[in-house]
Amino acid sequence: MSQEQTKSETKSCPFNPNAPGFDVNPYPMFKDLRTQAPISYWDQGHGWIVTRYEDVIAALRDNKRFSTNPADWELASTLGTAALIPERDELNKSNLFALSDADHARVRRLVSPAFTPRAVEWLRPEIQAIVDELLDAAEAKGTVNLVSDIADPIPARVMSSLLKIPKGREVLFQRFTEASIKSILPSLIPPEELVAVRKDIREGIALLRETIEERRRNPVENDILTTLIQTEEQGDKLSTSELLSLVASLIVGGFETTVHLIGFTLSNILRRPELFAQLKAEPELVKNTLEEVLRFDNFGKLGLTRYAREDVEFGGVKIKKGQRLFLMINSAMHDEAAFPNPETFDVRRSTTATVAFGNGMHFCLGVHLARLEGRIAVDTLLKRFPDMKLVKPPTFGPHPVLRKMETLEVQLIARS
Numbered sequence: 001m002s003q004e005q006t007k008s009e010t011k012s013c014p015f016n017p018n019a020p021g022f023d024v025n026p027y028p029m030f031k032d033l034r035t036q037a038p039i040s041y042w043d044q045g046h047g048w049i050v051t052r053y054e055d056v057i058a059a060l061r062d063n064k065r066f067s068t069n070p071a072d073w074e075l076a077s078t079l080g081t082a083a084l085i086p087e088r089d090e091l092n093k094s095n096l097f098a099l100s101d102a103d104h105a106r107v108r109r110l111v112s113p114a115f116t117p118r119a120v121e122w123l124r125p126e127i128q129a130i131v132d133e134l135l136d137a138a139e140a141k142g143t144v145n146l147v148s149d150i151a152d153p154i155p156a157r158v159m160s161s162l163l164k165i166p167k168g169r170e171v172l173f174q175r176f177t178e179a180s181i182k183s184i185l186p187s188l189i190p191p192e193e194l195v196a197v198r199k200d201i202r203e204g205i206a207l208l209r210e211t212i213e214e215r216r217r218n219p220v221e222n223d224i225l226t227t228l229i230q231t232e233e234q235g236d237k238l239s240t241s242e243l244l245s246l247v248a249s250l251i252v253g254g255f256e257t258t259v260h261l262i263g264f265t266l267s268n269i270l271r272r273p274e275l276f277a278q279l280k281a282e283p284e285l286v287k288n289t290l291e292e293v294l295r296f297d298n299f300g301k302l303g304l305t306r307y308a309r310e311d312v313e314f315g316g317v318k319i320k321k322g323q324r325l326f327l328m329i330n331s332a333m334h335d336e337a338a339f340p341n342p343e344t345f346d347v348r349r350s351t352t353a354t355v356a357f358g359n360g361m362h363f364c365l366g367v368h369l370a371r372l373e374g375r376i377a378v379d380t381l382l383k384r385f386p387d388m389k390l391v392k393p394p395t396f397g398p399h400p401v402l403r404k405m406e407t408l409e410v411q412l413i414a415r416s
């Protein structure tokens with residue numbers, strides 16, 4: 001008889017992202033899961049929680065048995081985005097997660113040149129100017145909330161500048177991205193919030209269309225959106241719906257992730273005086289600090305979602321066709337099988353095994369842009385405010401998929 005357990009036979013899943021203290025430190029819970037129930041079914045979230053590095057990486061690399069397409073979920077018609085947030089329909093169908101493997105590879109080939117390290121390096125002066133301007137305003141205030149005053153606006157402004165969104169409309173894009181991230185798991189959005197989420201998505205899509213049409217009329221040289229439109233105009237290369245979905249995923253993929261990369265990195269530095277001193281002495285360590293923060297203190301509450309394309313025997317359990325998996329990269333990066341002494345924050349450790357940006361064919365398209373934004377923000381803050389001080393520990397707000405940092409109060413002390 002097979003030893004594999006089905007959903008109803010597995011031990012009850014101790015995963016509970018609403019447990020007190022989870023946002024501040026979810027890692028003890030992940031450790032219990034890895035040792036006691038490495039793959040177990042979480043009823044409330046309707047999916048398997050996969051916590052060990054080996055299993056997470058195996059599933060990320062196995063697109064034959066595991067799909068990224070939410071339409072493949074057994075509960076898609078009742079609890080999926082299409083059912084609860086129909087406004088996203090037109091974005092969902094040509095989304096990078098929904099395309100066939102061949103179409104996905106074609107679209108990635110078309111857009112990848114715009115996101116190479118060398119291509120994003122061109123954005124350095126623009127990003128630096130945005131950071132400088134935000135820090136000038138922050139300095140004038142003295143004590144700031146680093147999340148809302150600095151981390152939040154950076155990616156919003158960078159993406160707006162990248163896509164040349166008219167000034168004043170960035171706020172709408174910001175609301176669109178926040179609503180889109182929540183709509184990854186719409187069944188976990190409180191019903192009273194769903195109406196606002198749907199409205200923000202509707203208005204965001206209208207603005208996206210408007211922006212694309214405007215750029216079609218007024219192409220700009222060396223501009224990402226113009227390049228994508230011209231690719232779309234060559235018909236067989238990029239369809240109109242692929243273009244719309246792609247622009248939406250750049251905005252969504254590049255926003256709250258980068259906000260949290262900046263916020264969590266600063267929070268980790270400010271809570272560790274010895275690290276702060278080390279980075280002032282060796283600023284080139286900031287690069288690895290960003291990676292170590294993504295490993296050690298990843299801001300994701302849940303993991304990357306996949307759907308079984310067929311009945312699968314996986315890591316000791318039987319997963320039925322259509323069932324959902326949450327690949328918990330946050331837990332995987334604390335697995336000592338992949339990272340020695342995982343509970344030690346070590347800016348000099350090798351992070352080549354990281355899965356913070358995924359792995360396999362859906363590996364993050366914006367990884368170099370994210371690293372560049374993080375680097376410029378943190379470098380500039382450390383240089384301008386080497387004596388800055390944490391006023392109080394960070395606070396977290398409710399969120400279905402993120403350990404959402406809401407405040408990081410800091411006293412900025414400028415060098416006289």
Ligand code: HEM
Binds near residue numbers: 250255294305367
């Ligand atoms: C710290 C910042 C970021 C983190 C931690 C991050 C993380 C990730 C991860 C884990 C994935 C894989 C998802 C999966 O396999 O299910 C991914 C994919 C993706 N990311 Fe990022 N990301 C970041 C920033 C960005 C930025 C700045 C952009 C856009 C400019 C971006 C665009 C995308 C896109 C389009 C995909 C989908 C790729 C595909 O399906 O082929 N990301 N990201």
